Amino acid sequence: MDWQGITEFIISKKLERNLQKFFSSFPHVSENGVYSPLENIEWTAGFWTGILWLAYLSTKREEFRTTILSLLPSFADRLFWGRNTDTHDLGFLYFLSCVPGWEFLQYRSSFDVALSAAERLSKRFHPRGGYIQAFGEFPSEGEETETLVIVDSLMNLPLLYWAYRRTGCKQYMHIAIRHAQTIRSLLLREDGSTYQACRFRVPEEQPVWFGTLQGYNDTSCWSRGQAWAIYGFTLSYYYTGLESFLQSALRAAEYFLSHLPQDKICYWDLAFIDGSEPRDSSAAAIAASGLFELASIVALKDKERGSFLREEALNILHNLTIYCLAPDDSNHDGFLLHATYHLPQGLGIDESCIWGDYFYLEGLLKAQGAPFSLWYYR
Numbered sequence: 520m521d522w523q524g525i526t527e528f529i530i531s532k533k534l535e536r537n538l539q540k541f542f543s544s545f546p547h548v549s550e551n552g553v554y555s556p557l558e559n560i561e562w563t564a565g566f567w568t569g570i571l572w573l574a575y576l577s578t579k580r581e582e583f584r585t586t587i588l589s590l591l592p593s594f595a596d597r598l599f600w601g602r603n604t605d606t607h608d609l610g611f612l613y614f615l616s617c618v619p620g621w622e623f624l625q626y627r628s629s630f631d632v633a634l635s636a637a638e639r640l641s642k643r644f645h646p647r648g649g650y651i652q653a654f655g656e657f658p659s660e661g662e663e664t665e666t667l668v669i670v671d672s673l674m675n676l677p678l679l680y681w682a683y684r685r686t687g688c689k690q691y692m693h694i695a696i697r698h699a700q701t702i703r704s705l706l707l708r709e710d711g712s713t714y715q716a717c718r719f720r721v722p723e724e725q726p727v728w729f730g731t732l733q734g735y736n737d738t739s740c741w742s743r744g745q746a747w748a749i750y751g752f753t754l755s756y757y758y759t760g761l762e763s764f765l766q767s768a769l770r771a772a773e774y775f776l777s778h779l780p781q782d783k784i785c786y787w788d789l790a791f792i793d794g795s796e797p798r799d800s801s802a803a804a805i806a807a808s809g810l811f812e813l814a815s816i817v818a819l820k821d822k823e824r825g826s827f828l829r830e831e832a833l834n835i836l837h838n839l840t841i842y843c844l845a846p847d848d849s850n851h852d853g854f855l856l857h858a859t860y861h862l863p864q865g866l867g868i869d870e871s872c873i874w875g876d877y878f879y880l881e882g883l884l885k886a887q888g889a890p891f892s893l894w895y896y897r
Contacts, residue, residue, distance in 0.1 A: 522886045532847045548860050548867040554852040559593040562608035566877040569615030595632045609640040610675025637682035644694045648724035649701040669716045670744045673751020680758035699755040703767050711774035712740035713748045735788035742785040742802035745775045750809030783838045787859040800843040801858040801875025807835040808878045811885040836882045
């Protein structure tokens with residue numbers, strides 16, 4: 520596969536067209552193949568800036584940097600005014616927007632905003648339960664209610680790991696590790712599959728329900744959640760060196776790979792390996808990019824196993840390109856077709872989604888040995 524040629528097509532054709540449409544707005548999930556321009560209100564806004572960062576770092580073309588700079592103030596405004604910030608997705612939002620602004624261009628304002636986002640994320644931590652609350656206002660002292668933790672949250676922890684490395688404040692590291700350990704103990708099943716969610720009763724902090732919000736049923740394994748687990752546990756291992764996180768990533772990867780259809784593009788839930796159920800190309804793209812990271816780590820200890828994982832990542836990426844690459848026309852804004860956002864609610868079925876586009880481009884760059892990453896910094 521000509522990875523360089525595909526990457527050039529994505530950046531020079533697909534992304535160039537979207538630059539004009541989303542210079543000061545954000546794509547989210549397509550409708551009939553087309554993204555609508557949105558303000559910075561969705562949990563996915565950081566993936567658009569993430570795509571622009573990947574494009575800028577790989578090409579050094581000024582138009583990508585200019586567009587990033589036009590968008591960054593909206594992240595500061597969103598945090599200042601608290602627009603949809605009662606969420607664990609602060610990691611997705613600020614780690615792929617403001618953190619690179621500091622790490623690659625040394626913009627002090629980006630550092631300050633990213634650190635403020637990390638601080639706000641840390642305030643969502645429940646010390647007694649050992650988890651970061653997913654959504655909604657934080658309960659007041661003694662309030663009787665229920666809170667939620669979901670597997671997606673693993674991918675938001677790099678914001679806290681980064682904050683620890685840049686400030687030395689151990690509380691950030693402590694919270695991230697405790698949360699990842701809670702996800703491992705509560706949501707990772709014995710067979711390596713995952714629950715998407717756990718609901719706690721507070722103030723007792725007792726788990727009262729395990730299941731899914733976006734998967735087939737409470738005992739199945741939602742594909743995108745499994746992909747988040749592969750990538751998220753891998754990143755937690757990178758930042759902490761804790762072997763339990765590496766083993767968790769490997770278990771999640773083994774389950775994912777053993778529940779794929781012949782063409783390697785997962786269905787929306789891993790309960791399905793054939794038939795006419797919708798696929799989720801975004802889950803496949805996340806998993807492929809996560810497998811690249813996992814493979815590079817495993818190869819340091821077990822070269823053969825690392826090579827196997829990399830080959831699996833390449834196979835998924837290859838088939839995404841063959842079967843899901845969107846055509847170059849104005850009726851298809853996204854990079855990938857055949858994503859599924861939220862099937863139980865009938866949202867974004869067989870569409871494009873901005874996070875799928877991000878992880879597909881990230882995977883393409885990893886296949887070529889890109890010397891940079893937006894997920895970890897020394």
